[in-house]
Amino acid sequence: MMEPPFAASGEDDFVALLRRRGHVAALGQVGPIGPMGGNVPPQTQATTILAFKFAGGVLVAGDRRATSGNTVVFDRADKVLEIDLHSIMAIAGVPATAWEMARVLEHSFQFFRRTQLQEMSVDGKVRALSKLLRDNFGFVMQGVGVVVPIFATYDASVEPGGRLYFYDAMGANFEVTEYAATGSGSPAVRGILHYENSWGKKPLAKLSEDEAVIVALRALDTAAEADTATGGVDRNARIFPVIKVVSKTGIATLPDKQIAALFKKGVA
Amino acid sequence: MTEEPYRWVEAIANRRDYVETQLATGSPIVALGCREGILFVTLGRSRQKVFEIYDRIAMGAIGHPGDIERLRMTAIELASTEGFTRSAADVSLRRLAYYSLSPVLKAAFEQVFGAPFLARMLFAEIADRPEDDLFLRIEYDGAIALSGGAFGEVREHFGVLSGTRASAEVMETFLRERHDSTATLARGLALAVDAWTVGHLALGDDAAGEFPAKESLAAERQKQLRERGVEAALLERSGNIAIRYRPLTEAELKHARAS
Numbered sequence: 113m114m115e116p117p118f119a120a121s122g123e124d125d126f127v128a129l130l131r132r133r134g135h136v137a138a139l140g141q142v143g144p145i146g147p148m149g150g151n152v153p154p155q156t157q158a159t160t161i162l163a164f165k166f167a168g169g170v171l172v173a174g175d176r177r178a179t180s181g182n183t184v185v186f187d188r189a190d191k192v193l194e195i196d197l198h199s200i201m202a203i204a205g206v207p208a209t210a211w212e213m214a215r216v217l218e219h220s221f222q223f224f225r226r227t228q229l230q231e232m233s234v235d236g237k238v239r240a241l242s243k244l245l246r247d248n249f250g251f252v253m254q255g256v257g258v259v260v261p262i263f264a265t266y267d268a269s270v271e272p273g274g275r276l277y278f279y280d281a282m283g284a285n286f287e288v289t290e291y292a293a294t295g296s297g298s299p300a301v302r303g304i305l306h307y308e309n310s311w312g313k314k315p316l317a318k319l320s321e322d323e324a325v326i327v328a329l330r331a332l333d334t335a336a337e338a339d340t341a342t343g344g345v346d347r348n349a350r351i352f353p354v355i356k357v358v359s360k361t362g363i364a365t366l367p368d369k370q371i372a373a374l375f376k377k378g379v380a
Numbered sequence: 381m382t383e384e385p386y387r388w389v390e391a392i393a394n395r396r397d398y399v400e401t402q403l404a405t406g407s408p409i410v411a412l413g414c415r416e417g418i419l420f421v422t423l424g425r426s427r428q429k430v431f432e433i434y435d436r437i438a439m440g441a442i443g444h445p446g447d448i449e450r451l452r453m454t455a456i457e458l459a460s461t462e463g464f465t466r467s468a469a470d471v472s473l474r475r476l477a478y479y480s481l482s483p484v485l486k487a488a489f490e491q492v493f494g495a496p497f498l499a500r501m502l503f504a505e506i507a508d509r510p511e512d513d514l515f516l517r518i519e520y521d522g523a524i525a526l527s528g529g530a531f532g533e534v535r536e537h538f539g540v541l542s543g544t545r546a547s548a549e550v551m552e553t554f555l556r557e558r559h560d561s562t563a564t565l566a567r568g569l570a571l572a573v574d575a576w577t578v579g580h581l582a583l584g585d586d587a588a589g590e591f592p593a594k595e596s597l598a599a600e601r602q603k604q605l606r607e608r609g610v611e612a613a614l615l616e617r618s619g620n621i622a623i624r625y626r627p628l629t630e631a632e633l634k635h636a637r638a639s
Contacts, residue, residue: 126460126464129457129460129461130461130464133461135461135464135465197621215464216464219460219463219464222460222623223456223460226431226432226433226434226456226460227452227453227456229428229431
């Protein structure tokens with residue numbers, strides 16, 4: 113029996129392809145699983161990411177600080193990552209793992225679209241991230257590489273199409289109707305968003321873009337007040353959070369100028 | 381039997397005849413540069429023949445659907461893993477064709493006990509400048525034809541694919557005389573449909589090499605447009621996003637029908 117000189121795998125799973133070719137570690141098989149030394153302190157997911165639905169779609173915002181223990185290592189980190197034309201993954205957790213996941217995800221969606229000649233469904237995309245997280249759980253149990261993301265996308269087949277999910281480190285996904293927050297500063301943010309949504313001037317879903325940005329900036333600044341790992345708004349260096357909006361037309365990254373003006377108007 | 385060299389040569393020749401016959405009815409595909417980028421055009425009844433391979437690379441193919449699919453998947457897999465492990469900028473059509481696809485096609489073609497690929501492919505890659513665009517045709521035996529002639533000559537800014545050599549040559553001659561890569565998308569589309577019609581006529585025509593008269597070309601084009609759908613995709617030169625490939629919209633395709 114002659115082996116064919118080569119055969120396309122015919123598989124639509126890009127992660128499986130990468131594994132077969134040895135481009136990524138066989139995730140999920142990362143040696144002995146179990147806390148090293150018996151007691152690994154819980155890793156802080158040192159950052160603050162928030163997302164909520166507003167009148168114009170889904171707003172996703174993240175501060176810019178990257179920390180290692182008590183040390184600030186970078187003040188312009190971008191934790192709100194575009195995966196495709198309509199999808200954003202915002203990350204709290206270990207950057208190396210998170211960025212790699214984002215990269216795998218980005219290529220997986222395109223690979224699926226190109227090979228299958230159709231866009232991956234929203235559910236398929238949500239599940240793809242879930243699988244990456246679950247595959248990574250071996251590392252998490254060893255005390256490295258925890259990632260807790262938020263995923264926002266737009267489903268053109270329903271109205272309104274904004275969809276928002278948060279995950280736990282094991283890969284469970286939860287679809288939220290109003291807002292989600294993750295990272296060390298998230299308790300404060302969750303409080304603010306709940307308050308705004310219930311007793312604010314308008315529920316979050318009714319906010320205009322400008323109003324939504326102001327709420328996001330206030331929430332991040334509040335998180336930074338108590339959480340050293342959250343950068344909030346750096347007034348001296350004029351470093352503003354990354355804010356992106358997912359809507360029917362795609363993803364818009366708000367320019368710093370616009371954020372600065374709204375910051376001056378509604379926060380400072 | 382194939383221990384004897386001349387029998388092997390004979391087997392290869394037979395196999396070439398067989399593959400050529402299988403491909404001979406393949407409907408032409410035209411790729412040409414226009415102001416907006418590189419346009420892929422073909423007319424067909426059902427099957428999709430133009431595909432996105434990677435951010436800047438598109439492919440058109442004729443042949444057996446199963447073989448086309450295998451080659452298409454292979455090209456996408458290679459480009460995607462390259463783009464993932466290095467960067468999208470490191471994915472090159474030249475490498476994909478010469479290093480990956482050509483040897484595989486050649487091997488399958490020359491192993492006379494296995495089945496050859498019944499497919500002929502036209503690739504194009506869009507660069508930042510038109511001078512750096514690449515058009516490239518890969519045959520079932522792994523042979524590669526770059527658009528344009530010898531080194532030093534100006535590279536032609538188009539590529540064609542058809543069922544027979546005669547048909548492809550007449551399309552090339554047709555385009556050589558008329559193609560202008562600074563023309564608009566609408567004009568490029570109209571020219572591509574004309575070139576397709578010329579190629580289509582040459583498929584059944586023994587007296588290939590002569591173009592049909594202007595009137596009969598127009599009549600034939602209208603007839604074909606009534607019977608078939610236009611499939612067209614554009615690799616855009618300038619784009620804010622990395623993915624340059626997009627199928628033309630219905631509105632854009634109307635130009636082809638109106639002309």
